[in-house]
Amino acid sequence: MLSQLPLRSLPSQFGAYWRFIAITLLSWLLIFPLGVEAAQGIAQYGKPKYADGFAHFDYVNPNAPRGGTLTLPNPDRRTSFDKFNPFTLRGVTAPGIGALMFESLAVSSADEVSSVYGLIAEDIKVAPDQMSVTFRLRPEAQFSDGSPILADDVKHSFDTLMSKLANPQYRTIYADVKQAVVVSERVIRFDFKTRNSELPLMVGGIPVFSKNWGKKADGSHTPFDKITFEHPIGSGPYVIESYRAGKSMIYKRNPNYWGNKVNVRVGFFNFDRIVYKLYSDDAVRLEAFKAGEFDALVEYRAKNWAKSYVGPKFNNGTLIKKAFPNHNGAGMQGFAMNLRRPIFQDVRVRKALGYALDFEWLNRQLFYDQYSRIESYFQNSDLSANYEGETVPTAAELKLLKPLQAKYPQLVPEAVFGAMPPAPSTAPPSSLRSNLRKAKELLAEAGWTYRDGALRNAKGEVFRFEIVEDGPFFLRILTAYVRNLEKLGIKVDIRTSDFALHQKRMDDYDFDMTTIRFPDTQSPGNELYDRYGSAAAKEKGSDNVIGVQSPVVDALIDAIVRSETREQLQAATRSLDRVLWNSYYVVPHWYSPTHRIAYRKEMGYPNPPLYYSAESWILSTWWLQEVRK
Structure with a gap:
């Protein structure tokens, strides 16, 4: 401290x-006590790439033209919205709110791992014992209403997010933060419960909003969880210009935005206005793009990319399609089972369901061979247990895994100590037929046998479950998967709904199986508590939709967040990867090492950084080469 x-x-x-x-x-x-120097940048391991006084990040264009309007479609599956508050559990937030209206004390760079640099904070100081971090705020930093950003506001933001009025995921992610302390008007300190080298970086990313957001004319405040369409008093570069609920969202640049000359914002947010238009489905959105209704589109469907991005405007160069490489960890995407359902409690059942997915057929028939199979929870990253091939655990991994096996033998199977088993494949000499035989054997071992026209247990109950999705996007894939499951006698119902209803079902864990997408980071840490931690499984709205409740997983996440070197992080993450993979919680999908983006020829962009999401890259660093009047 x-x-x-x-x-x-x-x-x-x-x-x-x-x-x-x-x-x-x-x-x-x-x-700032003696012994540690304050700096704009700090790193979890070693030193940050950029020294104090740097002019701008290497991956931006500091001379990018400014002006014009960027028009974008739905950034995800939402087709409507019913609030402007992105920090509460209920409802669907308007697109762009979080990225455009709220800044944080510090921001990470996209071309290195585990470093942050002061944004609202002028400098950052980690205590010698790493039990606290102190941020000194820039005197020029102010909210959209012109009021200064003070330490009281930062404390208010943190305390509010940690309260029961906000989404419970914040209480999980920041569980190791003891308190926020106002040291002086523009100095805030965060004290920690445990020593964790990631915590100083994490608290730097807390979004900051004014304590006057929600304040009424009579001086009273609207409870935070009741704030819906009250315009945020935010710290970011844009404010709301207008909106049509369920149709569009328009932002305009705040002319008094304080961060324009801060080095970590040079080359960012180059448009005067940003417009989101919400479309009812993917087909309508693609046709709208071809008709010139918006400027750029990120495509996630391989078939669309191969077949639909054609026509005169692509031929004459008015519209351009390009696959941009990235070095992102692929993370995990797949059909996730809800472990809260008794039908998925047996690991042999979960393993069997994986044999019914024929990835090779899907890749050939539906994906035009654009994908590779996911075979790790940290795919495409050096944190993956199979990053260096089919290797057995290292001595550092065994030091973590062996004591856990001794204490919880049923949760650390022997398979964890071998090479990571590959995802089921139908490539020769394997086949779908042989895979379904393996699945049938596993199901029989778990007490499920085929009789009277269906797969049944000893009580005669039919093996039946429901797959829920937030739209028709996966229907062709689901149909192929369900067809194979039916060959085993399993009955499956497919249910699609709109984004809002689907999100509510996810928040309440009201599903049997669904598609999940857990994006990877280059330096995972506390967010894993929310994704796989036992406590999060009991909190509605957490990322732990699977319902993992394992003391082994909890212990390995502890080891990850306690890591003080990259080598320790690798050992802990690879150990967790082995345990999760051999628990068969998810039927793994596929990934691509590129972002597929189509855009109008007027759009300009810098060279992509190492680690980035396509939507945020477009939003934050692209520009118009010719500003339209």
């Missing part, structure tokens, strides 16, 4: 000048 030195009375022989110097020095020691 940062030292707090008492301000003692000074000897009378000190002149006024030296008394001033001494008081000033002691005041600074109260804020």
